[in-house]
Amino acid sequence: MRKYYEKRSWLLNVSLLEPFKELRSLSLSRNAIDGCIPDEGFEKLSTLRNLEILNLGYNFFDDNSILQSLGAITSLKTLNLTWNELEGYFPAQELVTLRDLNTLDISVNRYNGTLPNQGFERLAVLRNLETLILDWNRFGYSVIPSLSNLTSLMTLSLSGNNIRFDEGVNVEGNYIIILLILGPILIAFSHFNLYLFLTTGWKMLSRLENLEILDLRYNELNDTSFLQSIAAVKSLKTLNLLGNQLTGSFPTKELANLTNLEVLILGGNHFGGRLAIQEFCALKKLEVLDLSDNYFDGILPPCINNMTSLVVLDISNNQFNGNASSSYVEASGRSLKYIDFSYNQFVGIFSFNLFANYSKLEVLRFNGQNNKVEIETEGSMGWSPLFQLKIIELPYCSLNKLTGSIPKFLLAQHELDTVNLSHNKLKGNFPNWLVENNTRLRVLDLQNNSFVGQLYLPTLIHTHMVWMDVSANHLDGKLSENIGRIFPNLVYLNLSNNKLEGNLPSSIGGMLYLDILDFSSNNFSGGVPRVLNTGCLLLSVLNLARNSFNGEIFVGTSQKILQMNDNQFTSITLVPNSTLDLLYLDISNNEISGTIPQWLGNASYLRTLVMANNDFYGRIPCELSMIGYFRPFS
Structure with a gap:
């Protein structure tokens, strides 16, 4: 896609915009602009006093000369240069004239530092600069x-940079060179100086006494000592450390000082x-707590109930244990x-009706319990949910x-986006x-339940449905002929391991995606x-094995995996x-x-070919032996 836009790249004549004197906001994003016509750069916009x-x-x-011309537009409050191809040292001094600048975004470029x-620090003169986004540079x-x-x-975002340390930094002048000359004599001293430099x-x-948002995602940080310094920023409300390499116990002593913290992502x-x-409980203002994909264990602290503003709680992919009911917040x-x-x-039994009064609940995930948790949704007294789920x-x-039985409370849900009740032995139609x-x-x-009867489809077209898996049940009868019209945008459809019969609906050919x-x-x-094959142009995996299909097997362009074994087919055609x-x-x-068929020899990507128990005869086409990674199974 990017190569497509590169072919369409062009040079901008900025002077064409000069007549728009009252212009306040100008977006030229996603236009494949490769630069400006000589002497017709962004300095021409300096006459637009309201921009x-x-x-x-x-x-x-x-x-980078673009920044010098941008520096002439002194009325700017927001400047966005994200997703360009700017590289080298960031010339911050070119923007010191933008005294009203509030937001600067140079993310997703290839800047690798600044000159001495x-x-x-040159941008310190910009007293109104509150948001600086430097994500995904170097x-x-x-x-x-x-x-x-x-x-x-107030907002500093540094995600996707290598913030942990520049290995090529020249510490204390020529100190690293000296270390190479004198060898182990200075090793202890070097570590001390390096520690001072890093901390x-x-x-x-x-x-940064006004800083409220600090984003350090994906920076290969592997030492939590820096958190002691971060804890001194009392104004901090959001701290994002997602996807680093931090180890040890939960850094509560450091983070407990951040009493204004509302978002914590670890x-x-x-x-x-x-x-x-004790320290964890001090974070009473938390609205977002993400501890996912770590190795925390034990039970959730009961004081989590004191976090009365909590909106997002994600503790997935850890080793928390204890009775499932103890996780109730x-x-x-x-x-x-x-x-x-x-x-x-x-482990243990969890009563779902405990969530009955969670009026704002939209997403509930309880994956991967390996049936060690039993979730009961049908209380003896009956209950009606106040929530409208989007994901369950x-x-x-x-x-x-x-x-x-399938949960009855789902009858009252009308805004669902994702439903996964697989592997539960649910019964009924x-x-x-x-x-x-x-x-x-x-x-x-x-999938993998015990539903029976026919696969009745809704009467209305569902254009949003992209994934449907009802495999490994006991469904029978014929598949509705209009399935392709009811679910025209399906990407994944799996009805395997049932008892469905009859012909394959031709309307499936209308599923373009x-x-x-x-x-x-x-x-x-x-x-x-x-x-x-002619309608489903994106179909890469087709598995019709172990049925009673007959006639021809058609092989189309997009197909990568074709499993047609254990049927009654009589021919195969390209x-x-x-x-x-x-x-x-x-x-x-x-x-x-x-x-x-000789055309099989043109399948240069073919890795596995299984043709056993048919009535083929004659020579094996020599073209098949030319396929480098081909593994025949006869």
Whole structure:
């Protein structure tokens, strides 16, 4: 896609914009602009005295001289240069004239630092600069001290840089060179100086007395000592450390001082152990708590109930344990919108009706419990939820283990986006009302249950549905002929391992975005409609194995995995004008006769070919032996 836009790149004549004297906001983003016509640069906009917002993001600017011309637009308050191709040292001094600048975004470029005395400290004269976004460049640790001079900053985003340390930094003049000469004599001293160098920069951030948002995602940080300096920024409300390499216990002693903290994201690190209750409980203003993808264990501290403003609670992919009911967060029932307890080690019975009064609850995830948790949704007294869920994921939860009934509270849900109740041994007829009641449903996963009867479809077209898996149930009868019209935008459809019968609906050929189709292990019969190849142009995986299909197997352009084994097919044909991208082809246990098609030799990506138990005869085409990674299974 980017190459496509590069071919369309062009030079901008900025003077064409000069007549718009009252212009306040100008967006030229996503226009494949490669620069400006000589002498017709952005300095021409200096006459637009009212221009406050300029968005040049998602273009191909690659010359830092653009910043000098932008410095002439002194009325600017917001400047966005994200997703360009600017690189080298960031020339901060070119922007010192923008005294009203409030927001600067130079994210997703290739800047790798600043020159001495020309760094971000030069922007200290911009007293109104409150938001600085430097994400996904190549700034290293050395940029931290210069940022500490921007005392007006309220938001500082540094995600996706290598902030932990620049290995090539020249510490204390020629100190590293001296170390190479004198060898181990200075090793202890070098570590001491290096420690001072690394910690001083972080300590300098305490000067940012107005800083409320600090984003340090994906920076390979592996030492929590810097948090002692961060804790000195009392104004901090959001701290994002997602996706680093931080280890040890929960840094509560450092973070407990951040009494104004509202958002704490520690996901994707290597923290472990139990949460220190006293310090953890000091974070009473938290609205977002993300501890996901770490190694925390023990029980959730009861004081989490004191966090009455909590909106998002994500403790997924840890080792929290204890009775599942202990994970119930009572005091936040009026505020919680998002709960994810997935992939922990909880046990016991959990009564879902405890969430009945969570009026704002929208997302509930309880994945990966391996049936060690039993979730009961049908209270003896009955209950009506105050919430309207958007996402509910309760696979492997022994859901309503005694009755096997699908949760009745779902009857009252009308805004569902994702439903995953797979692997729960649920019984009864297929809940077509679940689809009928939720017209914006995108994902439905009911695989590996015990639903019976026909797969009745809703009457209305569901354009939002992209993923449907009802495999490994006991559904029978014929598949509705209009399935392709009811779900025209499906990407994934799996009805395998049921008892469905009859012909394959030709309307499936109208599913233009279908990528994976699995109808294997059913009782389907008849021929496979050719429109499946001519209509489903994105279909890469087709599995019709273990049915009673007959006639021709059609091989189309996009197909990479084709499993047609254990049927009654009598021939295999390449759709005219098709390009072979096959990786895997299994046509074994059919009734195909004749010579092996020579066009198979053109399948240069083919890795596995299974043709056993057919009636092929003659020579094996020499073209097949030319395929480098080909593994034949006869």
